[in-house]
Amino acid sequence: ILGETTIKRGYSEKVYGEDIGCDKTIGRYYTGYIYSDCSELTVSSEGDTVYRYFEPISYSIEFDGNGATSGDMTNDTEYFYDVEYNLPINKFIKESRVILNKNAEDAELDLSSINVENEFIGWSKEKESAVIYKDSDSFKNIKSENVTEKLYANWKANDFSISVIPERKGYIFAGWSENPTDKKGSTSFKITSDKELYAVWIPDSQEYTIQILK
Numbered sequence: 001i002l003g004e005t006t007i008k009r010g011y012s013e014k015v016y017g018e019d020i021g022c023d024k025t026i027g028r029y030y031t032g033y034i035y036s037d038c039s040e041l042t043v044s045s046e047g048d049t050v051y052r053y054f055e056p057i058s059y060s061i062e063f064d065g066n067g068a069t070s071g072d073m074t075n076d077t078e079y080f081y082d083v084e085y086n087l088p089i090n091k092f093i094k095e096s097r098v099i100l101n102k103n104a105e106d107a108e109l110d111l112s113s114i115n116v117e118n119e120f121i122g123w124s125k126e127k128e129s130a131v132i133y134k135d136s137d138s139f140k141n142i143k144s145e146n147v148t149e150k151l152y153a154n155w156k157a158n159d160f161s162i163s164v165i166p167e168r169k170g171y172i173f174a175g176w177s178e179n180p181t182d183k184k185g186s187t188s189f190k191i192t193s194d195k196e197l198y199a200v201w202i203p204d205s206q207e208y209t210i211q212i213l214k
Contacts, residue, residue, distance in 0.1 A: 002030045002054060009043045016040045018050035032081030032144040034056055056081035059143040066127055066152040067193065068092035075148075084140040087123065087133055092153050094118040096191045100164060101197040103180055107168040116191045118159050157190040162197070172200040183191040 009015050017038025026034045033054040041048050058080050063073035066209035072093035079085055095115045102109040131154050133139060140150045165173055175185025176197040185200030 002033065008107050008209070011043055013042065013043050015043055015048075015050055017050040019050075020052070026057055026145055030054060038046040040058040050081075056083070056193050057144065057146050059146060060148045061087075061142065062093075062150045063123075063150050064087075064150055064152045065094070067155065068094045068153060070095075079142070081141055081144060084110050084138055086138050088136070090120050090135050090153065092120065094120070094155050097194045098160070098162075098189075098191060099194075100162075100176070101167075101180070101196055102166050102168075102196045104168055104171075104201060106169060107166050107171075107199060107201070109164070109166040109199070111164050114162070114164070116158060117190060118158055119156040120153060121156045124154045125149075125151065127152050155192060159188060159194045160191045161188050163187070166201075168201055169206055172204050174200040174202045176200065 005020055007015075007019065018035075022035055022038070023029070024035050029035060033049070033056055035052065036055045037053045039051045058078045060075065060078060062075040065071065065073075071090075073088065073091055077088075095117050098114045098116055100109060100112055100114065106146055120135065120136075121134065123133040124131050129152075133151070154205060162176055167173070174183075174189050176189070177185045177200050178195065178197060180198040182198075182200055183202070189195070189197070
């Protein structure tokens with residue numbers, strides 16, 4: 001029962017549920033519901049009940065991979081207001097490609113790129129906003145009108161360590177950098193999208209002897 005209203009009518013008078021309104025605008029009387037029909041009767045000496053009938057609105061959810069490289073999610077599911085559901089299991093996969101640039105023609109590098117799989121952490125209402133639903137979370141009344149709600153996959157910035165070591169005669173490898181001119185590198189990065197990393201080289205200092213002759 002969504003609600004009830006008591007009104008007075010004369011004996012044997014015809015009454016209708018729509019006597020207190022029959023506007024079919026969504027949410028006009030109750031959020032998430034639309035008026036659909038009513039009953040009628042003739043008032044007796046003991047009083048009676050007439051009914052107004054409402055139907056819950058339905059809405060759909062569109063799932064956006066938000067940079068996913070593979071996978072697919074069905075978007076045509078119909079959900080009804082005031083009914084609790086569980087989100088489907090995420091089927092999107094996101095892999096970021098890390099390109100390894102040896103950053104010198106005379107350097108040697110066995111591997112030119114690495115694919116890094118990003119971790120799915122939930123769904124958000126904007127591409128770059130906080131997670132509001134985790135995988136398979138229950139939900140209810142995401143929308144109160146016949147519209148489509150869009151949810152975006154949210155991906156975690158993975159801490160990724162690169163163990164690949166290039167070689168270059170006369171230089172010491174000092175790690176990787178996003179800037180090809182950096183003089184200091186690292187082997188650990190946060191990866192959320194495709195990225196190119198450049199080898200950092202430091203000239204190898206060698207000891208040598210100066211002999212003084214007479």
